[in-house]
Amino acid sequence: MEDQYKIDPLTKEQFVPKKITQKFATPANRIKFNNMKASKLNQERGFFDKPCKISHRELKALYKLDSKKTYHTYFLEGKGVDFSAYNHLVDTKYGKLPAYYNYALRKMSNPDYYQIIKL
Secondary structure (H helix, E strand, O other): OOOEEOOOOOOOOOOOOOOOOOOOOOOHHHHHHHHHHHHHHHHHHHHHHHHHHHHHHHHHHHHHHHOOOOEEEEHHHHHOOOOOOOOOEEEEOOEEEEEEEEEEEOOOOOOEEEEEEEE
């Protein structure tokens, strides 16, 4: 019976797989290939993910200090909250709110103030 050869996607070397599902010649090649793939994806998403993560971190910290308090738009912007880079809109009892992971911003009756809502 002749050996079935495969080509390693990272190094393009030919190898004989030990398992039928093996795609890489070595585990190190598999890890390096997947890390390079993830790094490329993170670079493509970085322009959006970075402001979302910063906003989330700041909202989380402010919520822990006082969950009932309202904050002025300029204060939130100064803390690093980006009002244009939220992850999704979430339906709440207050209507659809922009959300940064598990925190949302509720606009108050005075449009310059927001309350942080934990989802």
